[in-house]
Amino acid sequence: MDTGELLKSIKVGEKYEVITTWHGVPVRIKQKVRWVSVSDRLISFDFSDCKFKRAFSNEKVYVRLGELYLECDIFSNIRDELVLYVNMVSPPPPVVMREFVRVEPSESQPVYVSFCAGEDCIVSAKAVDVSESGVSVMLSKEDVAKLFSMLNSAEGEAYHKTFSMVIKLPEESSISALGELKNILNKDEGIYFRLGFKIELKPADLKKLRSYIMKRQREIL
Incomplete structure (x- = not known):
């Protein structure tokens, strides 16, 4: 199944798992889809109740669709909406495959x-x-x-x-x-x-x- 077909399969109003990392820590949340643009390769998620908005800034983001993943870049992250640009269908991202959580020490308290x-x-x-x-x-x-x-x-x-x-x-x-x-x-x-x-x-x-x-x-x- 190609990227376009996967985008067409996404249902507005349903929740999907969205995955990224923040300072090495995995962030995996389920958010509701607001809208999808197949031609522009964009997915919009309702972020009004998300407690981890700051985690979605620079790192790659992955959307899980069953056993498949869409690798995405952040198109916009303003107020209560996260819009992702879909790059490609991806194998499971490293954060999913990693056995142990990896963290980045703080600058004020280094390791x-x-x-x-x-x-x-x-x-x-x-x-x-x-x-x-x-x-x-x-x-x-x-x-x-x-x-x-x-x-x-x-x-x-x-x-x-x-x-x-x-x-x-x-x-x-x-x-x-x-x-x-x-x-x-x-x-x-x-x-x-x-x-x-x-x-x-x-x-x-x-x-x-x-x-x-x-x-x-x-x-x-």
Whole structure:
């Protein structure tokens, strides 16, 4: 079924699930359709009773139609109406497939991640986001070089290597983790790099991290 046929199948007055993320936190709500323009590829939702309007600003939005999803951009979000422009039929979005909720730490209360060799922590950085199973950090080119030097590895050889990590949570004692490098993204023309790690935690430390994530979700929403 193509995009036009799916738009024609949407019924005005019925509620559909609308999905996005806000600072890494999944937002999944059901809202009533006001009108649909098949030719303009637009869907209007009644947002008069929506408590999460601010979440619908910059991120992609997905409308669920049974087992299918429409990937959308926000056309307008004014007062009590959300209008979406439909790009295409999409597979389930990452927020639906993700096993654990990922949150972005606040600027005023950052999460710090340190990479250690023995008892010496040679690189420390703010976390970009964190979940029960992973953490991402932004490092300068120089700090990335230090990290790879610690492993005696070049960039292409560092994937799936493990690091000892110390994660400092706001208002909590530090927790220890074993991190496996999963991805490296080049940012700002090679000046900064975003590194993503899969992490393993002891039960007591996992409990602390889970508590922080739940608290941060409440703050964000």
